[in-house]
Amino acid sequence: MVEQNAMCEKILRKLEHILSINTEIQEFAIVPTPEIEKNKSPVLYEHNCLGIESWCKQYLLQYTHSNLLEARKDLIRNSLTFEEKKNLNRVLIGALLIQPNVTTFWNMKRELVKSDILNTQLELDFSRIALTYHSKCNEIFSYRKWLIDLINLKQKNYALYKNELSLCETATEKSKNNYHAWNHRIWCLQNISAQYLEDMLISELNFSLSWISKHISEFSGFFYRQVLINSLHNLKSLFQIQMFNLEGILKYLKFSTLYDDPLYVFFHLLGKSNVFPIIEDCPKFVNLLAVLLHDLTYISTELNFLYCDHECLWNYRKFLVIHIMNVLYEYHGVVFHYHLVIPSENRTSLNEINMLNLDIKEVRNEIPRKVSSSNLYKIVIQNELEFIESNKNMVNILQNNLALRYFKWLKCSNFYKY
Amino acid sequence: MVQLYCISILHKGGVSATWLKSAFDLQKFGYFQRGSVQEFMTFFCKTIVERTSPASRQSVKEGEYMCHVYVRSDNLAGVVISDQEYPSRVSHTLLSKILDDFTQKYPSNWTCLTEKDVSFPQLNQYLNKYQNPKEADAMTKIQEDLDETKIILHHTIEAVLQRGEKLDDLVAKSEGLSIQSKAFYKTARKTNSCCSF
Numbered sequence: 001m002v003e004q005n006a007m008c009e010k011i012l013r014k015l016e017h018i019l020s021i022n023t024e025i026q027e028f029a030i031v032p033t034p035e036i037e038k039n040k041s042p043v044l045y046e047h048n049c050l051g052i053e054s055w056c057k058q059y060l061l062q063y064t065h066s067n068l069l070e071a072r073k074d075l076i077r078n079s080l081t082f083e084e085k086k087n088l089n090r091v092l093i094g095a096l097l098i099q100p101n102v103t104t105f106w107n108m109k110r111e112l113v114k115s116d117i118l119n120t121q122l123e124l125d126f127s128r129i130a131l132t133y134h135s136k137c138n139e140i141f142s143y144r145k146w147l148i149d150l151i152n153l154k155q156k157n158y159a160l161y162k163n164e165l166s167l168c169e170t171a172t173e174k175s176k177n178n179y180h181a182w183n184h185r186i187w188c189l190q191n192i193s194a195q196y197l198e199d200m201l202i203s204e205l206n207f208s209l210s211w212i213s214k215h216i217s218e219f220s221g222f223f224y225r226q227v228l229i230n231s232l233h234n235l236k237s238l239f240q241i242q243m244f245n246l247e248g249i250l251k252y253l254k255f256s257t258l259y260d261d262p263l264y265v266f267f268h269l270l271g272k273s274n275v276f277p278i279i280e281d282c283p284k285f286v287n288l289l290a291v292l293l294h295d296l297t298y299i300s301t302e303l304n305f306l307y308c309d310h311e312c313l314w315n316y317r318k319f320l321v322i323h324i325m326n327v328l329y330e331y332h333g334v335v336f337h338y339h340l341v342i343p344s345e346n347r348t349s350l351n352e353i354n355m356l357n358l359d360i361k362e363v364r365n366e367i368p369r370k371v372s373s374s375n376l377y378k379i380v381i382q383n384e385l386e387f388i389e390s391n392k393n394m395v396n397i398l399q400n401n402l403a404l405r406y407f408k409w410l411k412c413s414n415f416y417k418y
Numbered sequence: 419m420v421q422l423y424c425i426s427i428l429h430k431g432g433v434s435a436t437w438l439k440s441a442f443d444l445q446k447f448g449y450f451q452r453g454s455v456q457e458f459m460t461f462f463c464k465t466i467v468e469r470t471s472p473a474s475r476q477s478v479k480e481g482e483y484m485c486h487v488y489v490r491s492d493n494l495a496g497v498v499i500s501d502q503e504y505p506s507r508v509s510h511t512l513l514s515k516i517l518d519d520f521t522q523k524y525p526s527n528w529t530c531l532t533e534k535d536v537s538f539p540q541l542n543q544y545l546n547k548y549q550n551p552k553e554a555d556a557m558t559k560i561q562e563d564l565d566e567t568k569i570i571l572h573h574t575i576e577a578v579l580q581r582g583e584k585l586d587d588l589v590a591k592s593e594g595l596s597i598q599s600k601a602f603y604k605t606a607r608k609t610n611s612c613c614s615f
Contacts, residue, residue, distance in 0.1 A: 031450045032605040034597060049449035054605070133448075173419070173446070176482075213552070215419050216503050306552060307505060 008063035011056060012094045014043045018050060019093065023125055025050050027132035028097055030057060050129070057098055064095035068105060075111055085117045093126065100130045100137045110146065120147050128167060135174035141184045158196050161188045169207070172220070182220050186227055198235060204228055205291065212299060216307045222316045225295070229323065232287050244294040252297045253379045262286070271374035275333035288327050289376075296320050296380075301387060309398035314406050318413075324380055325371075325415055332370040340412040367414070381416055421446060423483075424456075424499040425512070425545050426463045427520055427538070429528040430489055435467040437533045438520070441541040443549070454599035461594050462575070463487075463497040469578050470495070475513075475569045477506055478578055488513040494521065494528060508551045510569065516544055 019025065026048045033042075033053040042053035052060075071088050074080050080088065089112055095105055112118045124147055131140050144167075148160055165188060171181035192200055205228055212221040246262055257268050266286050276282050300317040307313070322338055329336035371377055388410075391403035410416045426440035440460060444452045466487050470476050473491035477484060484502050486509040489495040496513040519540055524531065547553055572578050575585055589595060589603055 027448055029448045029450045032598075032602045034601045044450060047449065051450045054601075176419075213420075218419075307503065 004059050005063055007056075008060050008094075011041070011043055011052070011060060012064075012090050014041065015050070015052075015097070016090045016093055018043070018045055019126065019129070022048065023122075024048055025129050028129050029133050030054050030098065052098075060094055060098055064091050064098075067091050068095060068108065072104070072108060075108055082117070085112060085115065088112070089118060097130055097133070100134050101139050103139055106139050106143045109143065113147070113150070120151055123147055124163075131167065131171060132174070135171040136178050136180060138180040141180050145184070145187060156193055158192070161192050161196075161200075164188050165204075165207075169211075172211075176218060177220055179220070182224055185224065189227070189231065197231075198237060201228060201231060201235065209299070213303060216303060217310050217312055219312050219315070222312055222319075225316075226319055229288070229291055232291065233284055235284060235287055237283060244290045246290065249293050249297050252301075253293070253383055255375065255379050262290075266290075269374070269376040269379075270328065270331050271370065271376075273331050273333065273370075276331060285327055285331050288323070292320050292324050292327070296324070296383075304391075308396050309402065311402060314402050317406070318409060321380065321384065321410075321415065322413070324376070328371050328374060328376060329368070332368065332374075334368045334371065338413070340409075340414075384410060384416070419446075419501050420503045420549075420551060422498065422500045422504060422509075422545055422548055424459045424463070424497070425516065425541055426460070426497045427516065427541070428463060428467045428495045428497065429531070430467050430470075430472065430493045430495050431529060435464050435495065436529075436531075437464070438524075438528065438531055439533060439536045439538045439541055441545045443545055451602070454596070454602040457595050457599045458603065459499055461589075461592055462499070464594075465588060466575075466578060467495045467497060475510060476572065476578065477510075477569055478572045478575060480575045484509070486510055486513060488517065490517060505551050506569070508548065512544065512548055516541065 027050070029049070029051040031044060031051045031053055033055055035055050042056040044051035044053065068088075068091055071080070071084075071091075075085075075088065088108070092105055092109055092112075095102070096109070100106075109118065109123065113120060113123060124144065127140050127144050127147075131137065134140065144164070148164070151157065151160065165185060168181045168185040168188075171184075172178045189200065189204070205225075208221060208225045208228060212225065215221050246265065250257065250265070255269070257265050259265050259268060263286065266289055269289070270285065276285070296317070300313055300320060304310070304313045326336050326338075367377075388403050388407045391399055422443060423446075424440060424442050427438045428435045429438055437460070440463070442456055442459065444455055447455050462485065466476070466478060466485060467489060470487050470489045472489050472493055475486070475488045477486045479502065482502055484500050484504065484506065486498045486500070486506060487495065488497075488510065494517055496517045498509045498513055500509055520538060523538060524536070579585065579588070589600060595603075
C-alpha cells in the first residue's frame with residue numbers, strides 16, 4: 001500500500017509538472033495497456049499530448065479519492081495552509097483528469113479559485129484538457145460556465161465566448177449527440193452581449209451549415225440551427241441578404257420577379273400586408289425568410305439527394321415549412337396555430353403521425369385568403385409537391401416511404417388543400 | 419459524421435493478400451490511439467480482401483464504421499473504410515476509379531510488387547478530395563450505372579468470416595498487431611464505445 005501511494009504521488013507530481021510547464025497540451029487520454037511489464041513511468045507525453053497507461057488508473061483513483069475526501073473537511077473549515085492547498089490541487093488534477101464527473105471535486109477546485117490559489121485562466125486551460133478525453137462530461141462544462149461568469153464580473157469579454165464555441169465544436173466532433181456541448185453553445189449564445197449578437201448569429205449560421213453537411217444524421221446539429229433561427233426573431237437590424245444567394249434560391253423556386261432589390265423581392269413574395277405596410281420596418285420577416293428559404297433549397301433539398309433516407313432531413317423540412325407559414329401568417333396579422341387534422345378514414349394511422357406530440361384537433365381551419373393568395377405560399381407548396389414527387393420515383397424504398405409520410409403530413413397540417 | 423478513414427489497394431494472392439498501397443486520415447482519433455487504429459484498419463483490410471471472391475463487391479457495417487471492398491476479376495482489390503454516413507455509392511465509385519488509375523500506372527505483375535516499391539501519391543489526394551462527397555458527386559453522376567443491388571451488405575464483421583472463424587481468435591493470432599493494439603481491442607470490445615475494430 002505504502003509503495004503504491006508513493007507511486008501515485010510520483011505520477012501526480014509528474015502530471016502537475018507537465019501541465020505547469022506546457023500550456024499548449026492538445027489532449028489527454030487514458031491509453032489501454034496490459035499490466036506493468038517494465039519498470040517505467042505510466043505517464044506518456046509526446047507532441048503536446050498527455051496520457052496515462054490504463055493499468056495505473058485504479059491505483060490513482062483509490063489514492064486520490066481517499067485523500068480528497070479527507071482533505072475536504074479541512075478545506076471547508078479553512079484550516080489548510082497555503083502549501084497544503086497547493087498540494088491539494090495536485091491531487092485534484094489527477095482525480096479529475098481520470099474521472100471528471102465528480103461534482104464534489106470540482107467544488108473543491110471552486111473553493112481554491114475563490115481563495116486565489118488557482119488562476120481562472122489556467123483553470124480554463126485545465127478543464128479544456130480534461131474535456132478532450134471526456135467530451136460528454138457535464139461537470140466540466142458547468143465548471144467552465146462558472147469560471148466565465150467569474151471573469152465576466154470584472155470585464156465582459158467577447159473573445160472568451162469565441163473560445164468556448166471552438167471548444168464545443170471539438171467536443172461535438174469527438175462524441176455523437178453531445179447534449180451538454182450543444183447546451184453550452186446555446187448558453188454562450190444567450191449570454192453574449194446584444195452588440196455582438198448579430199455577428200455571432202451570422203457566423204453561427206455558417207458554422208451550423210457546414211457542421212450539418214458533415215454530420216447528416218445527427219439531429220443535434222439541426223436542433224441547434226432551429227435555435228439560431230428562432231433567435232432571429234429578436235434581431236433589430238436587417239441581415240446582409242447577399243450571404244444567402246437570393247438569386248439562386250428564387251431560380252430554384254422558379255419565381256421570376258422584376259425587382260432586384262431584395263426588399264422588393266420579399267415584398268413581392270409576401271404580398272401587401274395591412275399590419276406591416278412598410279417591410280423595412282420589420283427586418284425580422286426578411287431575415288427569417290432569407291434563412292428559411294435558403295435552408296429549404298440547400299439543406300433540405302441538395303443534401304437530401306446526396307444522402308438518401310435520412311429522416312433528419314425530412315423532419316427539418318417540416319420545421320422549415322411550419323416556420324415559413326408562421327412568418328406569412330404573422331405578416332398578414334393572422335394568428336397562427338399549428339395543428340394536425342387527421343381525416344376520419346385515416347384514424348388508424350393517428351399514432352404514426354402523432355409522434356411529435358402535437359395537438360390534434362377536429363376542426364379544419366381554412367387558410368386565410370391573404371395567405372393563400374400570396375406568391376410565397378403558392379411557390380412553397382408547389383415546390384414541396386414537386387420535391388415529394390421526385391423522391392417518390394426513387395428506387396430506394398425507405399426514401400419512398402419518407403416521401404409518402406411527408407406528403408401525408410403536408411395534408412394533415414392543413415397547409416396543402418387537396 | 420461524414421468521414422473517410424482509409425483507402426487501401428491490395429493484391430489477392432492464392433493464400434493471402436498483400437498490400438500495395440494505403441492512405442489514412444486518422445485525425446479524428448486521439449494521438450495515442452492512432453497507431454492502434456491504423457494497425458487494425460490494415461489488419462481488417464487484409465482479412466476482408468482474403469474473404470471476398472474475385473469480381474465481387476461487399477460492404478460491411480461494423481459499429482459506426484463501414485468498410486467497402488471491391489475485388490476485381492484480375493485479383494486487384496481495393497478497400498475503403500469510412501463512417502456509416504458516408505454515401506456507399508460514392509465509396510464504391512471511388513474504388514473503381516482508384517483501381518483503374520492504379521492499373522494505368524502498374525499494368526500487371528502485382529505479385530512481385532511490395533508496398534515499398536509502389537509510388538502512388540494519388541491515393542492521398544483522393545482521400546483528401548473525397549472527404550467531401552459533394553465534391554465527388556460530379557463524378558459519381560457519370561457512374562450511376564454502378565449496380566447497387568449486386569453489392570453484398572453484411573451487418574457485422576463476423577458475417578464475413580468463414581465458418582468456424584472468430585474475430586477474437588484472428589486478432590489474437592495476428593502478427594501484424596502489437597500488444598498495445600490487442601489491449602486496445604479488448605477494451606474497445608468491452609466498452610464498445612471508442613472503436614469497434
